[in-house]
Every structure is written in C-alpha cells, then in structure tokens.
Amino acid sequence: MNDILAALRAAGEETRLRLLALCDRADLTVSDLTRILGQSQPRISRHLKVLCDSNLLTRLREGSWVFFRLERQGPIATLIEQILAQLPADDPVLLRDRARLEAVQTERASAAQAYFRDNAAQWNAIRSLYVEDAAVEEALVAILSGGNADYRLGHLLDIGTGTGRMLSLLGGHADSAVGIDQSREMLALARTALEDAGLRNCLVRQGDMYALPVDDASMTVVIIHQVLHFAETPAAAIAEAARVLAPGGRLMVVDFAPHDLEYLRDQHNHRRLGFSVEEVEDWCRRAALSPLSTHDLAGRPQAGQSLTVRLWLAERPAT
Structure with a gap:
C-alpha cells in the first residue's frame, strides 16, 4: 500500500x-x-x-x-x-x-542520419561481399521461430546492437528487448528506429559486451549479430553472453566463416577473419552452453571474393 x-x-x-x-x-x-x-x-x-x-x-x-x-x-x-x-x-x-x-526527435533523427550517411559507404562496401541482409534475417527468424508465425522470444538481448536492426526485426515477438552498444552514435540511430516502429517494449543502453549491464540468468534469447569479428577476445564475449542466459535460453551468433580478406583488418578494424564451426562451438561448451546447430549462407562473388555468413545456435541446459 x-x-x-x-x-x-x-x-x-x-x-x-x-x-x-x-x-x-x-x-x-x-x-x-x-x-x-x-x-x-x-x-x-x-x-x-x-x-x-x-x-x-x-x-x-x-x-x-x-x-x-x-x-x-x-x-x-x-x-x-x-x-x-x-x-x-x-x-x-x-x-x-x-x-x-x-x-526534438526530428532533430535527433537528422543528426543520426548524417552520421549514417558519413559511414554508409564503408558498411555497404562490406555488405556487397556477402549475403543480402534479407536472406540472413529470414534464416535467423526461421531458426528462432521454429517455423511458428506466432513465436515468442521472452526477454531478448542484442549485443552490439548497432542501428538496432535486430530489435526492429524481433522486438515485436519479445516480451521485452534490450540492445547494448558502446557507440552513442549507433545508439541514436537505434533509438530513432525503435521510436519510429513504436516498439516501446524495446530499449537500448550503452555498455560493453565483456561486462553487460544485465542481471545473471535474466535473458531468454541473446543475439551477437556481426559483432564477434570485432572482439579482441571472442570467447570472453560468448562467456559473458552465457552468463545472462536463463536455463533453457538460447544464444544466436551470426558472423563470417573463415576467409582471407585481409583488407577488412586494415580498413574496417576486423580483429578476426571469420570463425570455424568448431571454435565457436568450443567457446560455447566452455561457457556451459550446448551447441545445437550451424547454418551457412554463401555470399555473392565480387571480383573473385565473397564472404559466407554462418549462424550458430546454442542453448543453456534447463537443468
């Protein structure tokens, strides 16, 4: 009372x-x-x-x-x-x-769009090498939904949310959703996208993927989408994601299969040139997660080069 x-x-x-x-x-x-x-x-x-x-x-x-x-x-x-x-x-x-x-929102959106415009060429140069975003998103939804159009995701966490695309895609199927990113400019983009979509159950926060501002065992689904190749210690990022997963919760990692495009290190700050199935599954097991599946989506060849997008799914055992 x-x-x-x-x-x-x-x-x-x-x-x-x-x-x-x-x-x-x-x-x-x-x-x-x-x-x-x-x-x-x-x-x-x-x-x-x-x-x-x-x-x-x-x-x-x-x-x-x-x-x-x-x-x-x-x-x-x-x-x-x-x-x-x-x-x-x-x-x-x-x-x-x-x-x-x-x-105020219009002013904020204009500033965010200017930042996106300044960086769009860099992002598009990378995206032109691999699978269309729509195909990756379709595969991701199919895996998480199990083919059920009315699927629910419970409490969703998107690590390295960037422009908030995963929240926009999946937020309507979640009870609550949180996007974490270190970049204030990216968070401004994400916040604007979520406001435009009317997704009031979604929020974004500034934070570090190695020290998530999230309680233990509080999330039903955690996504690390095209972030792990920037990580200095990917295993630690997966371990931190595992920490916040509830029993029965699922981790979805989306990143590149191994490749030899060295310019991505120099020009786009990639720390790792893709990941094998085995190493990501090993990191999951060391974090007390059970690997469930992997799916590969082959990229479009561009000047003899291409990138394959790989999706890993793992689960924290219920007991």
Missing part, C-alpha cells in the same frame, strides 16, 4: 504527470525534457528524482548522458499505465508537449 500511495503522490503533480506522459513515448534526457517543458534544469531534475525514487521512471546511463523512460514492469508500472491511459488526447498542454517532443 505504501508503494502505491508514494507512486500516486509522485504522479499527482502537473509537471511530473507531463514528464511521465513524455517518457512513455521516448527515452529522453534532462536536456530534452527541459527544452520540451520550458522549465529550468534544476526543477526538471528534482521532479525526475521524485519519479525515479517512486519507481515510475528508470534511469539509463550512457557515459555522461542519462536517459529516462517509463518503468514497464511490476504492479506500479501497471498502475501508471492506467493513469496515463486516462489523459485526454486533446489536452492543449499535452498536445504542445508532444509537438515539442516531435521537434
């Missing part, structure tokens, strides 16, 4: 209710909220502290930045969702807040 009363008191103030309505729509910083509401930063920060202390908002730190989003799990989350559902859609104050939020 005390928790519920504290939550009601925290939400029962105009500015804080506006903050909750905004953070229901997007992950926002203090700076974003200050611009939208037109109030001072200290005042907004005080309101945010009250909301976080009452478990109505969650703080997500990315380096020196902190994002705030609506808490979406537990009885207090259910209560606040019911309160927000009662807010009139035509309220002039809320309409103005939403218009300013859209302006």
Whole structure:
C-alpha cells in the first residue's frame, strides 16, 4: 500500500504527470525534457528524482548522458499505465508537449542520419561481399521461430546492437528487448528506429559486451549479430553472453566463416577473419552452453571474393 500511495503522490503533480506522459513515448534526457517543458534544469531534475525514487521512471546511463523512460514492469508500472491511459488526447498542454517532443526527435533523427550517411559507404562496401541482409534475417527468424508465425522470444538481448536492426526485426515477438552498444552514435540511430516502429517494449543502453549491464540468468534469447569479428577476445564475449542466459535460453551468433580478406583488418578494424564451426562451438561448451546447430549462407562473388555468413545456435541446459 505504501508503494502505491508514494507512486500516486509522485504522479499527482502537473509537471511530473507531463514528464511521465513524455517518457512513455521516448527515452529522453534532462536536456530534452527541459527544452520540451520550458522549465529550468534544476526543477526538471528534482521532479525526475521524485519519479525515479517512486519507481515510475528508470534511469539509463550512457557515459555522461542519462536517459529516462517509463518503468514497464511490476504492479506500479501497471498502475501508471492506467493513469496515463486516462489523459485526454486533446489536452492543449499535452498536445504542445508532444509537438515539442516531435521537434526534438526530428532533430535527433537528422543528426543520426548524417552520421549514417558519413559511414554508409564503408558498411555497404562490406555488405556487397556477402549475403543480402534479407536472406540472413529470414534464416535467423526461421531458426528462432521454429517455423511458428506466432513465436515468442521472452526477454531478448542484442549485443552490439548497432542501428538496432535486430530489435526492429524481433522486438515485436519479445516480451521485452534490450540492445547494448558502446557507440552513442549507433545508439541514436537505434533509438530513432525503435521510436519510429513504436516498439516501446524495446530499449537500448550503452555498455560493453565483456561486462553487460544485465542481471545473471535474466535473458531468454541473446543475439551477437556481426559483432564477434570485432572482439579482441571472442570467447570472453560468448562467456559473458552465457552468463545472462536463463536455463533453457538460447544464444544466436551470426558472423563470417573463415576467409582471407585481409583488407577488412586494415580498413574496417576486423580483429578476426571469420570463425570455424568448431571454435565457436568450443567457446560455447566452455561457457556451459550446448551447441545445437550451424547454418551457412554463401555470399555473392565480387571480383573473385565473397564472404559466407554462418549462424550458430546454442542453448543453456534447463537443468
């Protein structure tokens, strides 16, 4: 009862209710909220502290930045969702807040697109050597879904989420989904994509694949998609992914089969030129995971060169 009363008191103030309505729509910083509401930063920060202390908002730190989003799990989350559902859609104050939020999101999207534009040539040069993204995604979905169109993934973690493509692809089938990446620019791209897709059950966080900001045994599915070849110690990355997998949970690794394209080291910072079936399966076993299957998708030859994309599936035993 005390928790519920504290939550009601925290939400029962105009500015804080506006903050909750905004953070229901997007992950926002203090700076974003200050611009939208037109109030001072200290005042907004005080309101945010009250909301976080009452478990109505969650703080997500990315380096020196902190994002705030609506808490979406537990009885207090259910209560606040019911309160927000009662807010009139035509309220002039809320309409103005939403218009300013859209302006902030448009500005953020423009900056993210500029970054993508600056780096698109590099990414496309690599992608032109291997299987079309659509074919890889089709194979990945087929493996995880088992051919069931109504498949569910439970709690999903995407390590090295980049632009958030895996979250956009699979988030609608997950109870919750988290994308982790070290690059703030990539996280901006991912956040924009998720907001555009309306995937409010998905969030992105800045983090290290060797020290994931995720609880032990809390994830149902973990994906490492085209990330392992950048890793200094791939075995450690797989071990860390295994740590957060719940019993019966599955790890999906998507990367290259062994190849000899040395320029990928020099020009694109690849640490490893692909992986054999055996070494990835060995890393999984050492992390107490059971390898289940591998699938190869041959790339398109370009000037006598091509890359094969390989998909590994492993599982943490239920007992």
